[in-house]
Amino acid sequence: MSTAPPTRVVVVEDSPVQRAHIVAVLQATGQITVVAEAADVPGALEAVRTHRPQLVTMDLELPGGITSELGGVEAIRTIMAERPTPILVLSVHTPSRESGEALVALDAGAIDVLPKASAGDGAAAETLRRRVRVLSGVPMVRRPRATAPVPTARVTDLPVIALAASTGGPGALRTVVAELRGVGAPVLVVQHIHAEFVESFARWLQETTLMPVTVPGHREAARPGVVYVAPADTHLRLGPGRTLELDPEPELLSRPSADELLSSVAAHAGPAAVGAVLTGMGDDGARGLLAIRQAGGRTFAQDGESATVDGMPRAARDLGAAERVMGLEQIGRSIAAIAAGGR
Structure with missing residues (x-):
């Protein structure tokens, strides 16, 4: 053998x-x-x-x-x-x-x-x-690292935005979130990262995007224009009345789980839900993104050419969960346009 x-x-x-x-x-x-x-x-x-x-x-x-x-x-x-x-x-x-x-x-x-x-x-x-x-088995690609431009439009009465990423995610999320400055919708984020770095990740994301970023408390109201990063080893979900719920159960392989977040956004925001699955290993997020699409929301997956690891976005694409497949800047701009009432 x-x-x-x-x-x-x-x-x-x-x-x-x-x-x-x-x-x-x-x-x-x-x-x-x-x-x-x-x-x-x-x-x-x-x-x-x-x-x-x-x-x-x-x-x-x-x-x-x-x-x-x-x-x-x-x-x-x-x-x-x-x-x-x-x-x-x-x-x-x-x-x-x-x-x-x-x-x-x-x-x-x-x-x-x-x-x-x-x-x-x-x-x-x-x-x-x-x-x-x-x-060691993750294929890597050589790719340019551009700084995302900052949009200036401000909008109100907008949906709930949910973003999910794992391996390679911090840079990808920075690019997408930077496009959302001025968007009057809450942005909920699951990033698979070691527990010791969650708070630092939130601070770094705020410093590099100039967006207000926080790790929320249980039953905190989801405020427009604020980015909420899931805490360590805890699922982040959207609850009734656009409150945020934190729960360590179930003990899934990924905790926080992208599927848990996206499915909850589908359930409580329905057609007002916007979800995106970005770079990462595994398939977490694919089923949750499909739930958003089936609820009438808008869904995005990062394309394989730009993803550091094309696992999570590929799973979403293969499941038919992604309405649109595109690069990071395009995802950010498209979400901002949807939030502003465009297509």
Whole structure:
């Protein structure tokens, strides 16, 4: 009986102690092999060019950069431009500065972010190994990263907008949400991301889109023009009277679940619902988006050419849930036009 070859990984970390720990954790079970290590930006780029790994783990505080960005972010941009490779950012356990920088790294092209596993934390070590094995098989594409223009129209009496994304989602959501400034409709967001980064993601989304963004409380009223990001490990749903409901049940594979959000918007907004499924692994969101379409709402799925990972949007397209399939800027502008009373 044949077994799969070990996953080939490059580890980029400037601290020798941290680097040795990461290598030991990754190689502990024999399913992952570290083909190269690097401690700075030039070393990271050379290791990827030479060894062509299936995945790169990336520290953000790297020396050797030549731009004003963090070294790790500069390395990510260069790798994604030269040889697109899944990059997993390993960030220190801080809720403020570096976790915010991790969101910048996701926007630059990293595929996911995890806290660095402490020595002796077996659960975190297994999470890291499992995430490396899953992400190493994700196909990556080389694509330009344009800044979305900001619309100026203001509208009222608009629908409920629900957006769902997973892997590659922060940058995609930033592009779509930036198009919605001035739209007088609540925007509900499910982004699959590690629990430690939810609050930082919300702050980053607000800073980069200039939209008011918050993580809501249970039974909070959904206000027009505000973006609501689902809390960690909790489903976000639209309830009666356009209130927001938070519930940890059911314990699905994805929590928060895009299907839970989109289905609730279909149930309580009906023809006024607008849903979009963006880049991500798996099929979460496809059934919920179909529910919106069947309720008479408007539905969108990101096209495969622009999606970092064409799993969730492809599932929505295959199910016939998406009324329109298009790129991110087009999705944002189309939703804004619908909210303004256009087609």
